[in-house]
Amino acid sequence: MRADRLLSLLLLLQNRGRMTAPELAAELEVSVRTVYRDVEALGASGVPVLADRGPAGGYRLAEGYRTRLTGLTDAQAGSLFLAGAPGPARELGLGADLAAAQLKLQAALPAALAGRARRIQDRFHLDAPAWFREADPVPYLARIAQAVWDQRVLHAHYRRWRGEVRRELHPLGLVLKGGIWYLVAGVGDGAVRTYRVGRFLAVDTSAEGFERPAGFELAAYWQESTRRLDAVLHQQTAELRLSPRGQRLLPMQFGAAGNRALAEAGPADADGWVRVLLPVESEAIAVGDLLRLGAEAEVLGPPELRRALAETVATLAGRYA
Numbered sequence: 277m278r279a280d281r282l283l284s285l286l287l288l289l290q291n292r293g294r295m296t297a298p299e300l301a302a303e304l305e306v307s308v309r310t311v312y313r314d315v316e317a318l319g320a321s322g323v324p325v326l327a328d329r330g331p332a333g334g335y336r337l338a339e340g341y342r343t344r345l346t347g348l349t350d351a352q353a354g355s356l357f358l359a360g361a362p363g364p365a366r367e368l369g370l371g372a373d374l375a376a377a378q379l380k381l382q383a384a385l386p387a388a389l390a391g392r393a394r395r396i397q398d399r400f401h402l403d404a405p406a407w408f409r410e411a412d413p414v415p416y417l418a419r420i421a422q423a424v425w426d427q428r429v430l431h432a433h434y435r436r437w438r439g440e441v442r443r444e445l446h447p448l449g450l451v452l453k454g455g456i457w458y459l460v461a462g463v464g465d466g467a468v469r470t471y472r473v474g475r476f477l478a479v480d481t482s483a484e485g486f487e488r489p490a491g492f493e494l495a496a497y498w499q500e501s502t503r504r505l506d507a508v509l510h511q512q513t514a515e516l517r518l519s520p521r522g523q524r525l526l527p528m529q530f531g532a533a534g535n536r537a538l539a540e541a542g543p544a545d546a547d548g549w550v551r552v553l554l555p556v557e558s559e560a561i562a563v564g565d566l567l568r569l570g571a572e573a574e575v576l577g578p579p580e581l582r583r584a585l586a587e588t589v590a591t592l593a594g595r596y597a
Contacts, residue, residue, distance in 0.1 A: 285314050294336040412474025423447045423481050433478040446486040449494035514556045515577040520548040522572030529568050
């Protein structure tokens with residue numbers, strides 16, 4: 277571990293130039309005292325680390341010195357596929373590997389390309405979780421990810437809406453969607469199902485392996501699964517009349533479905549209101565979703581949805597009268 281840390285310290289100085297001891301400590305997730313000891317160790321091994329004193333001081337490498345110790349380990353090479361998602365990489369237990377791989381990659385690049393890579397890193401950032409929603413706690417994610425990689429059977433205790441169950445799973449892949457991790461796994465009857473990782477109550481990895489289904493592709497499965505889910509959820513279509521403000525609210529509340537509805541809207545009337553057709557879920561869920569549009573929308577149909585909304589609004593009016 278210390279050898280890895282010394283190499284990371286050396287690559288940090290090579291890639292970024294002068295850095296203070298607190299800056300190095302923060303990057304390496306160690307104490308400042310440990311940085312002092314590591315710098316002394318590098319110097320004793322012949323690496324020309326110079327210490328500049330004063331307010332603009334810090335540690336730097338002697339002019340012209342570069343190391344070529346940039347070979348990637350298997351874990352570091354694999355972690356590069358998560359280079360745009362440092363948060364998920366940490367959740368998978370690959371945070372340190374990703375940081376080390378990025379440092380080695382920068383050190384191996386020509387100066388111009390290394391500078392471009394640093395500018396991209398400084399200017400673009402991926403934040404996976406949705407707004408105003410904390411990500412699920414996923415204490416078993418790293419263990420599940422290892423089982424996915426090693427093709428090991430999982431014995432899992434899982435919390436469903438209808439209660440808790442125990443399952444023997446063949447973990448086929450992990451998907452991060454909207455800041456939430458999902459496990460795609462085979463079950464005993466040969467079917468493939470999706471599990472929310474934050475709902476696992478316990479997970480044990482078996483020494484037993486399994487064979488992946490022939491021709492299974494994670495991306496294709498996920499695309500088809502989300503298509504089926506969308507078809508199941510959106511069982512009916514609501515006809516709405518929207519004010520100009522309601523037209524701005526629709527994409528915010530209903531996402532892509534709202535955008536598609538607006539793109540296919542009819543012409544605006546004299547007051548700027550338009551009619552749209554919006555896919556909605558079951559009546560109970562649709563009433564709650566449509567109420568978020570407030571007085572900026574009127575449900576024209578289907579009649580049963582209009583009645584349900586009118587009854588809910590009447591109940592609210594009586595409660596707040």
